Amino acid sequence: MSLLEVDGLAVSYGPIKAVRDVSLVVEAGEIVTVLGANGAGKSTSLQAIIGLLPAQQGRVRFDGHDVTGESPERIVRRGMTLTPEGRRIFAPLTVEENLRIGAATQVRRGNTAELWDQMMELFPILASRRRQLAGTLSGGEQQQLAIARSLMSRPRLLLLDEPSLGLAPIVVELIFDLIGRLRDLGITILLVEQNVHQALDIADRGYVVSGGTVVLEGTAEALKASADVQKAYLGQA
């Protein structure tokens, strides 16, 4: 049984069909990447998987449960979460408050202190920014905060939507490093990216989405070698 199974997903914004037919699976322990041009329907798919948008057709199964139509808060409590595109940190709240809210599902279990220490180790920069308003952080720091905030809910599956968007190359490097370390911590990752090279370097498998439909899938190696992917994304690189 796969950790995540998405089967024939379709999502619309009113009359606009943004996602027509997306099927994918993620096995526990994998890093799976979803590639595709702007407007291909990647973010819409992630939002439907996590329950923020209703699926018009198709099923989403997480960890053996059919979670189609469940609320995002319910799904997050099951152990899957999303770090949204554009980071969406709570700008007027402090770094510490952002993280405490991230741990909302863990308060009853009483392990927030341990989680906190783990985050400070993974993201040393956040430790020194603890009392700062999140909105005053740099782009790279905000992305780290957004990921740390997601990790505070102890996800088994993390959906990452373009974590390298708008960051300087050196910071992109750091974020991809971090994704590798998350895998080592036992977190499974579904990574949406436009940084095709780096995404395929780190991923085990990938899907290519175009016009709201999965048009290609395969191992990272196969996708790297694929003429279609070369033509569409990797260009002369």
Place this chain on the structure above:
Amino acid sequence: MEIFVQQCVNALSLGGTYALLALGLAVVFSVLGMINFAHGEILTITGYTVFFSLMLAVPAVLIIPLALIVAMLAAAAMERVAFRPLRGAGPTSLLITSFAVSGILQVLFQNLISARPRPVPIPDFLTGAFTVGPFHIGVIQSLSILATLAMVGLLTLFLKRTLLGMAIRAAAVDFPTTRLMGIRANRVILAAFAISGLLAGVSGLLWIAQRGSVDPLMGFLPVLKAFIAAILGGIGNLTGAVIGGFFLGAIEIGLQAALPEPVQPFRDAIALTLVVVVLLYRPQGLFGAVHSVRP
């Protein structure tokens, strides 16, 4: 000088009542993007709770907590019954629904209780005044100011220190992302309504203590003023709502004191004109409106 100090106390006390109401409107607006015009009926419900408690000889110490609990429950019930089914229907539908709730409650009060004002006897010590040096200061006015400060302080602590409070602040910025933290949308919205109910309950108690009576339509004017105060402060901005409330209180009392007798009937018109002038220069309100991502 004495008169000036007394007028300041009056302004602070009236402004405080507006501030609490405006704060309640702003808390709900901040998470839902909706102005609840039925907020004034919470004030009325608080008043009737006091009225019936006195009639049924409920012990005095219990009346205030009872009235506040009823106010919170009434606000929470409004959310549950009227607004939750319309979640996602857009701010206009919610706004119109809130007018409907307000109207329905007013009709119910008129038909089930009485269309006419019911007296609420106020204990003598509340209507009195005390003397500090050369100043005579009203007991109710002082209590209003203290209660306002206490409520603003408590709310600040709640919003800063508790997880639910932080979640409300986060939801005011970005509701969908707050849900991604595993925080239940319904809980946040219900909490915002309960808080607005508590604040309306406190201002209701202060309002009744000044008037000495309850009637079915008593909530309309204060909530209108609170709405103006919230706009003045910057819609959805909690600090702005409090300042806007005090600002409006100061304008009203200031005009009452300064305007010559023949012009007094135009006091509200002049006060509102001043508000319009402020908004012409600062359309976003004194503290700036808050824009956010809503559910």
